Amino acid sequence: MPSDAYEAVIGIEVHCQLKTASKMFCSCSTAYDGARPNSHTCPVCLGLPGALPVINKRAVELVLSAGAAIGAWTPDATRWDRKNYFYPDLPKGYQISQYDLPLASAGMLTIDTSAGPFRVGITRAHLEEDTAKLVHGEGPMGERLSLVDFNRSGVPLMEIVTDPDIRTAEQARRYAEELQLLLRTIGASDADMERGQMRVEANVSLRPRGTEAFGTRVEVKNMNSFRSVERAIAFEIERQAAALDAGEPLRMETRGWADERGETYHMRAKETSDDYRYFPEPDLPPLRVDTAWLAQIRGELPELPAARRARYSDVLGLSAYDAAVLVADADAGTLFEATLAASPGLEAKPVANWVTGDYLRIRNAADGPVTVEPAALADLVRRVTDGSINRSSGREVLEAHVATGESIEAIVARLGLRQISDAGSLGPVVEQVLAANPDAVADVRAGKPQAIGFLVGQVMKATRGQANAGVVQAAIRQRLDGGTEPGPS
Ligand SMILES: [Zn+2]
Structure with a gap:
């Protein structure tokens, strides 16, 4: 089957660090760039037993503002959920996130593409906390080791998920670019991809053109620039089409993007939401969103x-x-x-x-x-x-x-760049140029208009480019066609 027999179905998930002074559930500063590892930490963001989270109001406000900017719906009350998984960058063994009641749902963003405007539906935008950062290196005895820097742990993170509306790699790139612009415009995030403030993941599947059912979904990560987003998705569409053509089954998996090799590679089998055993966060009350507060945020959008x-x-x-x-x-x-x-x-x-x-x-x-x-x-x-x-x-x-x-x-x-536009001052120069170039003058008189360009060029040269070319050309025409002397009028 030729690869254009398939239609790509693409959804994009973006995580972006919100532009707040302090972390999501504690008062540690988010300005840790260049700081000593683990110098911006406290019992809450280190996940120590008994430490209790406190909600950062500004982070909630920024998600509400993003929701308003994409025309999303915000419920009167939302809550926090625990997403459980074990990884060394997550000391609590769970991430505080939002599961079935996100702060914003059902928005949309219109993007401009080479094929015209395109509307991308946005399923949801919710608030969660960032993880710590693993640094892999070598110990004093040359042994391989991994270190954990908790400075990033607990930074407010907004996750924005699109509907599976996107069909091409270009649309995916344009969506990510437009979203970055929007987040910067409303001041929600600096959204710098190279600095990890904005992380883009794509879910890509193919289905035979004209059919409705979704194919096997593959998640693509580690795309660190807009160009990578477009290249990785284009690669993945081709890879899946080739596999389908060859009758090879696709598996649900997470793949990374190797920019230098220009290909995606298998990272791990994809988790499903069941694997995370979500349940309501017992340490935080449900969050009520006051109508007046929401109206004020909408009113303050730039x-x-x-x-x-x-x-x-x-x-x-x-x-x-x-x-x-x-x-x-x-x-x-x-x-x-x-x-x-x-x-x-x-x-x-x-x-x-x-x-x-x-x-x-x-x-x-x-x-x-x-x-x-x-x-x-x-x-x-x-x-x-x-x-x-x-x-x-x-x-x-x-x-x-x-x-x-x-x-x-x-x-x-x-x-000395004043343009000479008055015919009076240009007259003598025009006369000199005409006198010095009798062949060109004869050509113009013989009806070869391109010769005028040469004469204008000579005047420009004589005035070091200061002459107004339009005025010079008119003066030459008048002198040669009308036979009258150019001069002060
Ligand atoms: Zn802290």
């Missing part, structure tokens, strides 16, 4: 990425591409907004072009941070738009502004 892209396209007239870049890149978006704010009445389109083009080019090539004053960018855009400096000079001015922080006015004066 403008969400989709709404902002729509505003940029529909109200400001930007292209879908520019809108997507400005919303996805925090620096670019901030500069764009601040530049428009600095100069009321300035047209959005050229500002967007400068930000998504030259600003990002300069920033991406720079080693350190790059600062562009919004008022300076507004000034530059205005000068290029009204023709007082040309586009390529403008680029040079922006680079000089980034390098020195000088005002646009000062840079234009210092570099």
Whole structure:
């Protein structure tokens, strides 16, 4: 059977560390990056007997906020459950999580893909605690050993699970990207994949196209970048299709992604929820979500990425591409907004072009941070738009502004970059160029319009690029077609 005879059914699970000052059930600080191992711990997050958890209200708020942002439903009362399993990074022998009453259910997120907009249903978002971290190494006698760092133990974690709606590897990547953007926008998480603040897992199965029943599901983990998400899922779809074609049975398993080899590999047989023996957490009361509190959280949501892209396209007239870049890149978006704010009445389109083009080019090539004053960018855009400096000079001015922080006015004066637009000052130069290039003049007169380009180029050269090319071309045409002398009008 050719592999396009199958349809992929993909669900994504994302775990993200919430941006709180303290851990989920104790007051230990979450700012442990670079800290000595096990220096951010207490009896609660070490799982010592008798230590009692206390709920971090801010973490609950951030999940409610994420739920509101995906249009999810939140019940009046939820509760905590114990997910039981044994692993050295989980000292209590269970993780406090939420099982049948998550804080948010039935949401959705619309993503843009190369095939157009696509809606991904979100089954649930719930709150739980992160595990400790195992560090594998070698002991003083050269023996292999594993160490446990409990600094991460108990960090608030939100798990977001999609419906099995996703059909392609590209949709999966785009979903993960859009979710990251959303979580950052609402301030729920920094969601940095490389730093493990956002971990993406995919459940992938295939079924013959046109059928309803799900095939055997394989979970794929260890995808540390958006690119890995797309590659791993694409690989897994191909692997499963080949197995089905060959009549080999697939097994329910968890597979890892080996980025350097570009393939998934067997890790372990997949646990089912029965294996976790969930039961209500006896140390914590059920959690009541007050309607007024939820309303307040909804009311405080910032403008969400989709709404902002729509505003940029529909109200400001930007292209879908520019809108997507400005919303996805925090620096670019901030500069764009601040530049428009600095100069009321300035047209959005050229500002967007400068930000998504030259600003990002300069920033991406720079080693350190790059600062562009919004008022300076507004000034530059205005000068290029009204023709007082040309586009390529403008680029040079922006680079000089980034390098020195000088005002646009000062840079234009210092570099002598004022564009010469008045025909009167250009007249003598045009005359010199025409006199020096009689062949080209003859060509133009003989009806070869491309010769004009050469003459314009000679004028640009003579003025060190400062001449307004449009004005020069008009002057040459008028001189040669009309036979009149160019001069002050
Ligand atoms: Zn603690």
